Structure formats: C-alpha cells, structure tokens
Amino acid sequence: MKVLWAPEAEQDRAGVWSYLSADNPQHATARMDELFSIAVSSLAERPNPGHSGKISGTRELIPYESYRLVYEVENETVWMLALLLHRQISGVSSGYARPIK
Template identity: 40%
Template sequence: MRLVWARYALDDRGNIFSHIESENPKAAAHVDEEIVRAARRLLDFPESGRPGRIAGTRELVIPRTPYIAAYVVMADRVRILRVLHGAQMWPDELDENRTGRGIHREDSSDGK
C-alpha cells in the first residue's frame, strides 16, 4: 500500500501553509507535519476515517488542526483527494486527479 497525494490536495497543503505562515511560520510547519503524519497513518489503518460526505470517499479529521483530509482507499494505495478546513463549504465534487474522473456527491462509485 502506498500514499498518493492528488494535485488538489498538494495545492490545499500549500495554501494552508502560506496562510498560516504569514502569521506564524513555526505553526505553519507544525500543521503541515500533522497533516502528513495523519495521512501516513492511513497506510496502516486505511478505514480509520469516517465515511465521507461524498459517496466513495472517507474523511480523516487531522488531530490538533481544523482540517479534514478527504481520501479514497484503492487496492494498492490511499489517495488523498483534498485537505479542507472543517468549517469551509465543501465542493460538490472531489477530483481524484485533474485529468481523471472525479468523485461527485451523487456518484455511488467506491473510488476504485
């Protein structure tokens, strides 16, 4: 099993880091480390996140942060789709990647 970050998830991490870094660079690094640490735990416990609000996804609350990682469990990997603030309005669609089929709220696919 391997961990894969979708482009959107990497963009989310970069935006989170930049936003926090402007006020507190040390806190920005800490939050990013927490996100990565929590995501890596999914390799051992891929079903540990709750069922996602979008069919076929799961959501992992990132400890000690207000962020949630949306992900899919596939046969050989865990793919982090997005990292979003828990209080923000979520999109109706979470793209697995920018060129592939997205996962939509009404989609009943399991993401595999």
C-alpha cells in the same frame, strides 16, 4: 499501501501552509506539517480510521482541530483528495477528483 496526493489536494496543502505562515511562519508550518504527515502516514498502514465522507466512496480524517483530510482507498492506494479548513467545508458542492491513471 501507498499514499498519493491528487493535484487539487497538493494545492489545498500549499494554501493551508500559506495561510498558516501568514499568521505564525515558523512554528505553525513546521508543527502542522508534522501533524499532517503523521496522519497521512498512518493511512498507509490503516486506511480506514476516519469516518465516511460527505461524498460517496470517500473517507474523512481530522488530523488537527478544524482541518479535514478527504481521501479514498482504491486497491493498494490511498488517494488524498482534499485538505480543508473547517470554514471551507460547508462550501464544498462538487465531487473531489483524483488523477486519471
């Protein structure tokens, strides 16, 4: 399977890196990038390790403590839809979107 990031998920990832680098620039971003990369890579091999998502058709994986990866599997593609900090989760009210093919 291939893994693709929706533009919104890419923005989420950039936002997380900005947030982390403000607190501990070198260690935080390198370590978290490694953890997220491992989690996302594992989805290419086993796309359903997470639990059912809050939105129908999505799944969620917790790569590290208070972070949640939201994704969906379609045919041979795992779409990364969002990367959320735990404090953001309660405020999610709309559906996630992926690029239209």
